[in-house]
Amino acid sequence: MSTRTSPARDYIFFAIFSVAVLTMPIWLEPIGAGYPDLLQKFAIFGLFATGFNILFGLTGYLSFGHAAFLGVGSYTAVWTFKLLGMNPIPAVIMAIIASGIFALAIGYVSLRRSGIYFSILTLAFAQMSYNLAYSVLTPITNGETGLRVLRSDPRLFDGNGGQEGPLIANLFGVEMTGWGGFYFCAIILLIGFFIAQRIFRSPFGIMLRAVKTNQNRMTYTGLNPRPYTLAAFVISGMYAGLAGALMCITDPLAGAERMQWTASGEVVLMTILGGAGTLLGPIFGAALIKYFENIFSAFNEQTLHEIFSFLPDFIEGPVISVAGLFVGEGWHLTLGVLFMLIVIFLPGGLMEGVSRIGKLFKRSSGKSEPNRATAPAE
Amino acid sequence: MEILRVEGVNKSFGGLRALNNVNFSVEQGTVHAIIGPNGAGKSTFLNCMIGRLIPDTGTVKFGNISLTGMKPYEINQVGVSRVFQTPEIFAELTLLENVIIPTMAKRDGQFSLRPFKRLDADREILDKALHMLEDVGLAEKKDVISGSLSRGDKRRLELAMCLSQDPKLLLLDEPTAGMSRADTNNTIDLLKRIAGRGITKVVIEHDMHVVFSLADKVTVLAQGTIIAEGKPEEIKGDPRVQEAYLGGAHL
Numbered sequence: 001m002s003t004r005t006s007p008a009r010d011y012i013f014f015a016i017f018s019v020a021v022l023t024m025p026i027w028l029e030p031i032g033a034g035y036p037d038l039l040q041k042f043a044i045f046g047l048f049a050t051g052f053n054i055l056f057g058l059t060g061y062l063s064f065g066h067a068a069f070l071g072v073g074s075y076t077a078v079w080t081f082k083l084l085g086m087n088p089i090p091a092v093i094m095a096i097i098a099s100g101i102f103a104l105a106i107g108y109v110s111l112r113r114s115g116i117y118f119s120i121l122t123l124a125f126a127q128m129s130y131n132l133a134y135s136v137l138t139p140i141t142n143g144e145t146g147l148r149v150l151r152s153d154p155r156l157f158d159g160n161g162g163q164e165g166p167l168i169a170n171l172f173g174v175e176m177t178g179w180g181g182f183y184f185c186a187i188i189l190l191i192g193f194f195i196a197q198r199i200f201r202s203p204f205g206i207m208l209r210a211v212k213t214n215q216n217r218m219t220y221t222g223l224n225p226r227p228y229t230l231a232a233f234v235i236s237g238m239y240a241g242l243a244g245a246l247m248c249i250t251d252p253l254a255g256a257e258r259m260q261w262t263a264s265g266e267v268v269l270m271t272i273l274g275g276a277g278t279l280l281g282p283i284f285g286a287a288l289i290k291y292f293e294n295i296f297s298a299f300n301e302q303t304l305h306e307i308f309s310f311l312p313d314f315i316e317g318p319v320i321s322v323a324g325l326f327v328g329e330g331w332h333l334t335l336g337v338l339f340m341l342i343v344i345f346l347p348g349g350l351m352e353g354v355s356r357i358g359k360l361f362k363r364s365s366g367k368s369e370p371n372r373a374t375a376p377a378e
Numbered sequence: 379m380e381i382l383r384v385e386g387v388n389k390s391f392g393g394l395r396a397l398n399n400v401n402f403s404v405e406q407g408t409v410h411a412i413i414g415p416n417g418a419g420k421s422t423f424l425n426c427m428i429g430r431l432i433p434d435t436g437t438v439k440f441g442n443i444s445l446t447g448m449k450p451y452e453i454n455q456v457g458v459s460r461v462f463q464t465p466e467i468f469a470e471l472t473l474l475e476n477v478i479i480p481t482m483a484k485r486d487g488q489f490s491l492r493p494f495k496r497l498d499a500d501r502e503i504l505d506k507a508l509h510m511l512e513d514v515g516l517a518e519k520k521d522v523i524s525g526s527l528s529r530g531d532k533r534r535l536e537l538a539m540c541l542s543q544d545p546k547l548l549l550l551d552e553p554t555a556g557m558s559r560a561d562t563n564n565t566i567d568l569l570k571r572i573a574g575r576g577i578t579k580v581v582i583e584h585d586m587h588v589v590f591s592l593a594d595k596v597t598v599l600a601q602g603t604i605i606a607e608g609k610p611e612e613i614k615g616d617p618r619v620q621e622a623y624l625g626g627a628h629l
Contacts, residue, residue, distance in 0.1 A: 005498050195493075203482055203500070204493045206471075210479050213468040220428070220466070221539065222454035222483040231491055 005201055014194060017280070021186050025179070033291055036182045041290045043185035044246045047192045049270040049282030051239020054199060055232050056268070057277035060212035064119045064264050065106070065126030069099040069237040071133060071259035073244025075141055078254045081149045081169065085157035088169045088176055088184065088249040092242060099241020100234055107233035111226060114215075126264055133256040146255035169249045181250040188246060189283075192239060197279055199235070208232050240267075269335075273342055275349025284350050292335050299327035381406040381547055381578050382427070387436030389422055396422040397433070398602040404547070409569075409579045411589045411610075414599035415622065420582045421463075423599065424551055427580075428460050429453045440547065451488050457546035463555055465532035467539070469525030473516055476524050476535055477507040477542050484543040510542040514568060530561030534568060541572060550581045554588050566591055590614070598622070 020027075024042065028034045033042075052066055073095035080091040110121040133141040141147055149155075149167045169176040176184055199205045210218050211225050211232075218225050248254055257263075266289065274285025304320045304327065311319060326334045346352045384402040388395070396419045404410045414420050425431040427438050429450040438445040445453055454460075468476050481503050482490075498504070511517045514534040519527070524535055533553060540548055553569065554562040562585065569592055573579070583589045589596060589610065596613045598606040600622040606613060613619055 007496060007499070198496075199493045201497055202493050202495050203486070203497050203503075204491055204495075206475060206479060206497055207482075209471060209475075210468055213470045214466060217466040217468060217539075218479070219450045220454055220460050220462075221480045222451050222488055222543070223479070224449070224451050224488040227489040227491075235493075 010197060010201065014197060017193065018190050021190060022183075024186070025182070031291075032295055036178045038290065038294050039182045040185050040246075040250050041294070042287045043182065043189040044243050044250075045267075045270065045286035045290055046283035047185075047189045047246070048240055048243035048267055049274070049286040050189075050192055050196050050279075051236040051243070052267045053236075053271050053276060053278075053282040054196060054208075054239070055236035056271055057282070058200075058205060058208035058212060059229050059232050061111070061114065061229060061233070062119045062268065063110075063122040063233070063236075064261065064268065065110075065122030065124075065129075066236070066240050066267050067259045067261070067263035068106070068126040068129040069103055069240035070244040070247075070263065071129060071254070071256065072099045072102045073241030074248050074254035074258055075133070075147060075244075076241070077245035077248040078147045078149060078252060079140075081155070081167075081248070081252055082153040083156060085155045086149070086167060086169045086252075087157065088171050088245075091169070091249060092188070092245050095241045095245030096238045099244070100238045102241075103234045103237025104230070107230050107237070111229050111233060123261060123264070126259060127261060130256055130259040130261075133259055141254070141256060144256065146253050148253045167252060169252060176249050177251075185246050185250065188242065192242065193279070193283070200279060204228070204231070269339060271349075273339060273349055275351030278349070278351040281349050281351040288350070289335065292331055292338075296327050296331035296334055297329070299331075303327075379406045380404065381441060382580070383439045384423075384427065385437050385439075387423070387426055387433045387438070389419075389426060389431060389433050396602050397426065400436070400599075400602070400604060402597060402604065404578060404580055405595070406578055407576050408594040409573060409581060409592050411581045411583055411593035411596045412599055413583060413586075413589055413596060413613075417601075418599040419602040420599055421551060424460075424549055424580070424582055428458065428549060454483075454543070455488060457544075459540035459543055459545035459548050461533075461536050461540055461548065461550040461553055463551045465529070465536045467524050467532055467535055469523075471524060472521050473511060473524050473527075473535055474504075474507055474520040477510050477538055478503055480539045481507050481510070481542045507542060510538045513541070514538040528561075530557055530564060533557070533561075533565060537568065537572075541577075545577060548577050548579045550579060550583075552582055552584060554583070554585055562588065 021043070024039055025034050025036075028039070033039070048066075048070065052063070056062055076095040076098040077091040080094045084090050106122065106125045110118055110125065113121060134143060151167070171180075171184060174180045207223065207228050210223070211228055215225050244258065247258070270285035270289050271282045272285070273288060274283065275281025301320065301324060304323055305316075308316050308319055308323070324330070326337075342349060346356075348355075380403050382404040384400060387397055387400045389397040400423060412420050412423065422431060426433045427445065429445065429448050429452075432447065436446075440453075440456060440458060443456055445458075468479065478497070485503070508517060508520065511520055514537055516531060516534060516538065519531070524532065527535065550569075554565050557565065566588055569579070573592070581589070581592060593610055596608065596610050597604055598613060598616075598619050605622055606616050606619050608616070
């Protein structure tokens with residue numbers, strides 16, 4: 001890596017990525033994903049998965065409790081709205097701080113173990129947090145109803161004025177719904193991506209990869225793995241908290257279900273699907289899963305009829321009844337099949353597929369480079 | 379001058395007495411071999427020195443620092459490096475990265491959080507790491523993932539990793555175990571070459587060929603006790619050693 005990377009290449013890569021993210025509304029239009037609600041989700045979950053990847057992709061510690069930080073970030077953001085006003089910037093800052101402290105506490109305990117025991121510990125903590133938020137801490141979290149901003153809240157900076165309409169976050173007059181919300185999330189995603197890129201290239205990043213490869217050698221090399229893993233855990237917890245805050249910025253409501261284990265599992269799927277340990281992979285994975293969730297689940301019998309209308313009737317019937325299992329309510333089935341195919345045939349995720357295609361092109365143009373190590377894709 | 383002094387070390391596992399009142403010292407700048415039959419307690423002894431095991435009683439002193447009770451990474455930070463029986467390397471990283479890590483550990487200590495510094499701009503570390511790879515003859519393979527190396531090359535890489543830290547004391551646990559004759563000879567040559575740099579070495583070895591071509595002094599361990607100590611020639615002729623270790627056969 002260290003001989004193949006250079007600041008210039010990274011800046012070009014980042015510039016291309018930025019343009020791609022900011023023009024998503026245009027180039028995702030043809031596949032039906034060019035609307036703000038979905039694109040906000042792409043950006044938010046892309047950020048969540050990017051942070052998760054700093055822990056899982058680099059150090060190999062598989063956390064099954066990252067949704068807890070998402071929840072903490074959400075609740076903190078809503079409380080900041082309630083107390084300080086509807087500007088998203090204090091909400092973002094407070095959410096990062098709160099989830100960082102929370103991650104420090106959970107990480108300090110969980111990182112005493114590794115492998116499956118670490119995963120179980122984080123899962124246990126996340127479920128505890130979920131149950132606390134759902135019942136015991138009702139005064140803070142408002143239990144199953146979910147926490148929302150009320151007209152009667154103090155909102156120190158924008159006052160409890162008598163303006164009408166629903167309360168939504170706004171950044172100096174720009175409302176954080178629709179396209180405004182998307183661009184706010186996209187810019188935060190870009191900042192998060194930039195930081196992740198720097199971490200990947202830093203001495204700290206290589207130490208995290210050392211943790212994943214051989215902790216024994218690391219210890220006998222004069223390095224203490226614990227603070228490295230803890231730092232990675234806290235950083236990825238902060239990313240999760242930030243993602244949670246963005247959810248509330250685009251829709252100021254925080255519910256306990258956000259902390260459930262299914263949400264923790266989802267980010268694991270996103271990261272593995274896209275390619276753990278790569279920079280772009282988790283973002284691809286997040287976008288793909290959110291796309292399936294929103295587009296495939298909206299398909300119904302009628303849409304299928306339109307797609308397969310070119311087939312003769314006696315074939316169309318069975319085809320639609322089989323395909324019908326995989327859309328609408330059954331979109332999870334499609335996702336499951338896709339996930340299995342990728343894990344079996346492309347263990348490195350979508351990014352491995354991309355780098356394999358890239359290699360094919362290189363070989364066919366007759367410029368094969370012998371004896372070159374398989375570089376992890378960007 | 380003594381660099382390492384082990385006094386009265388005992389270690390038991392359950393009812394098994396692995397080390398029985400072992401006293402041992404290493405002179406600075408020498409190569410000191412520890413030999414003994416299987417189960418003699420050689421590896422236990424080494425593990426007690428490096429902090430992997432804590433001796434039941436006794437002390438291990440490195441210069442005037444007491445190593446007993448220190449963590450392995452603290453022991454490394456004071457200047458003790460270790461080569462393992464099976465090469466312990468970062469198998470998923472490239473050769474250059476493998477050497478960069480110990481080089482940075484030596485310079486920056488056991489933990490340093492610099493998430494925004496660029497590694498590829500750190501010329502000092504890169505040059506040093508590349509130089510170490512050249513030193514063991516692996517510079518051409520610097521971008522290869524190290525897990526794909528042959529065993530002999532992995533050993534050389536591990537040595538480069540240890541040497542990049544300029545250790546004062548290098549502990550080698552059977553550095554030629556499982557190697558072909560050619561690889562063994564290459565390793566001996568490499569060890570001889572680095573012997574001139576004033577790095578003190580403690581070698582555990584089965585292969586007499588290796589021991590007698592490297593060691594300045596030999597200690598023989600059998601059933602947890604030291605039964606003989608001296609120059610290689612003296613050890614060769616010692617009847618007790620031949621009895622315990624070689625089953626009476628003549629060298």
